Amino acid sequence: MNRTLRIAVIGGGIGGLTAARALLRRGFEVHVYESSPELKEIGAGVALGPNAMKALRWLDLEAPVRSIGYQAPFQLLRTWKGRMISKTDATLAAQRFGANGCTIHRADLLDVLAQSVPADVVTLSARCEAVTTGQASAAARFTDGSEIEADLVVGADGIHSAVRTSLFGPDAPQFTGKICYRSVIPVADLPARRIEPYEGLWLGPHGTLVIYGVRRGELVNVVAHYEDATYQHESWIAQCDRREILDRYRRWHPSLQEIFAAGDIWYKWALYDRDPIPAWTKGRTTILGDAAHPMLPYLGQGAGQAIEDACVLAAALARLDDDPVGALLLYERSRRPRASRVVLTARARGDDNHLVSPIAALRRDVAIAVRKRLGADVTGRGEGWIAEYDAGSPGALAG
Ligand SMILES: Cc1cc2nc3c(=O)[nH]c(=O)nc-3n(C[C@H](O)[C@H](O)[C@H](O)COP(=O)(O)OP(=O)(O)OC[C@H]3O[C@@H](n4cnc5c(N)ncnc54)[C@H](O)[C@@H]3O)c2cc1C
Numbered sequence: 001m002n003r004t005l006r007i008a009v010i011g012g013g014i015g016g017l018t019a020a021r022a023l024l025r026r027g028f029e030v031h032v033y034e035s036s037p038e039l040k041e042i043g044a045g046v047a048l049g050p051n052a053m054k055a056l057r058w059l060d061l062e063a064p065v066r067s068i069g070y071q072a073p074f075q076l077l078r079t080w081k082g083r084m085i086s087k088t089d090a091t092l093a094a095q096r097f098g099a100n101g102c103t104i105h106r107a108d109l110l111d112v113l114a115q116s117v118p119a120d121v122v123t124l125s126a127r128c129e130a131v132t133t134g135q136a137s138a139a140a141r142f143t144d145g146s147e148i149e150a151d152l153v154v155g156a157d158g159i160h161s162a163v164r165t166s167l168f169g170p171d172a173p174q175f176t177g178k179i180c181y182r183s184v185i186p187v188a189d190l191p192a193r194r195i196e197p198y199e200g201l202w203l204g205p206h207g208t209l210v211i212y213g214v215r216r217g218e219l220v221n222v223v224a225h226y227e228d229a230t231y232q233h234e235s236w237i238a239q240c241d242r243r244e245i246l247d248r249y250r251r252w253h254p255s256l257q258e259i260f261a262a263g264d265i266w267y268k269w270a271l272y273d274r275d276p277i278p279a280w281t282k283g284r285t286t287i288l289g290d291a292a293h294p295m296l297p298y299l300g301q302g303a304g305q306a307i308e309d310a311c312v313l314a315a316a317l318a319r320l321d322d323d324p325v326g327a328l329l330l331y332e333r334s335r336r337p338r339a340s341r342v343v344l345t346a347r348a349r350g351d352d353n354h355l356v357s358p359i360a361a362l363r364r365d366v367a368i369a370v371r372k373r374l375g376a377d378v379t380g381r382g383e384g385w386i387a388e389y390d391a392g393s394p395g396a397l398a399g
Contacts, residue, residue, distance in 0.1 A: 005028050007029065007031075007153075007154060008031055008140055008152070010032075010131070011155065011158055012033075012039055012114075012124075013034075015291075018306065020032050022314035024118075027318075031121055031122075031150075033140065035157070036124065037124050037125045044184060044267075045184065045212060046105075046106050046109060049386060050101055053066075055392060058392030065109065069109075070103050071102055074090060079361070080202055085368055086379065103213060127162075128163065133282050133285035135283055135325060137149055138150055138151075151324060154288060154313065155167075175271075177229045179228045179271060180225045181245050181267065181269075182266070183222050183264075184214070184219050185222065185264075198211045198256065203354075207224065207249070210300075224245060234271075238268055239265060240266050275343075276293060279336075281331075283325065284324060289306030293305060295342060295347075299345060299386065305342055308339075312335050312397065316331035316334065345383070
């Protein structure tokens with residue numbers, strides 16, 4: 001047993017903090033370097049599927065996450081005009097997959113994760129510029145000129161990862177022609193004062209709407225996707241005028257105008273896509289989360305995949321702790337095929353959601369209903385393989 005490995009995690013977001021929690025529980029020495037002056041998140045919700053909740057269960061974090069999250073009693077899928085395509089009882093997912101999903105405010109999730117590790121394992125205001133990696137150790141250099149050396153470096157520094165760029169060069173994001181608007185609205189500000197009339201996924205020509213509760217149902221998170229090739233700013237914090245959303249969705253179900261009107265602050269985000277990359281690891285450095293597999297948000301799996309990575313990385317290191325380089329390769333072998341498949345499935349899902357032809361959309365909706373009726377999968381959209389996965393089980397490690 002060699003649990004004296006010193007592991008530097010670059011990035012204290014959802015993936016980095018989960019990795020710290022998972023590695024500390026396995027007895028490793030961990031330090032997190034986060035570029036921001038505080039651990040904070042943008043104001044938005046995040047969906048955690050059954051797979052993410054099972055991974056959190058292994059880390060003893062399922063209960064605190066559920067206590068501040070929201071659990072919809074049904075998963076609702078509707079057309080843009082309000083016709084119900086499918087209604088799935090949440091208890092069915094729990095029975096089939098071993099856990100129910102949960103939706104949560106990103107800041108609340110980050111709080112739970114931050115509280116789950118000792119404060120002194122995180123250094124703030126530390127922006128990594130580059131890493132160097134070899135067979136015996138790895139080092140990270142920061143923008144203030146300082147450097148650290150560790151037995152292993154884990155890049156959990158998000159979509160614009162400096163660690164990934166150091167290892168493999170810059171990536172080539174492609175604009176998808178899709179953008180999304182989002183807002184978090186107090187339920188008390190909604191005319192219905194309830195989430196249910198709006199809740200769920202709404203599919204329409206050129207767009208998808210995702211509406212769910214967070215913070216025990218006190219807030220409602222709205223993400224409104226649309227096709228627009230003219231806006232190409234990949235920012236999570238650029239604001240826009242509410243009138244734009246009201247206009248975009250004016251032909252959708254009238255109840256949606258109510259919810260859009262209740263949102264004071266709206267953000268606008270151009271969606272870029274990146275192909276899965278062929279390797280995550282070099283020497284004593286690897287990457288996880290968005291640094292390794294940024295994906296479109298259509299499956300609500302970005303955070304879930306980062307959480308799965310963290311669990312599997314810790315398990316791989318625990319199994320091969322006397323061979324850290326081999327352990328990183330085991331982690332990559334175990335995770336890259338699945339995460340890449342999720343990236344590609346999320347890409348396809350965006351196109352399937354935005355179908356313009358009414359006939360194609362009807363064909364999609366009937367196929368969903370039939371698959372559900374036949375019991376082929378819980379939601380009828382063929383994503384059982386995502387929910388089934390259990391990152392903490394021994395089977396999650398490749399043979
Ligand atoms: C608006 C929005 C909605 C989303 N909705 C969902 C959803 O519903 N479901 C879902 O599963 N996923 C969703 N995602 C995606 C999900 O949030 C990400 O996939 C997930 O946060 C990935 O976690 P991460 O830790 O890899 O990256 P991040 O959460 O981006 O964390 C990266 C961390 O690294 C820090 N950092 C960056 N660069 C450096 C550096 N050079 N040095 C040191 N630190 C650095 C950052 O400050 C940050 O704290 C959403 C994302 C956004 C933006």
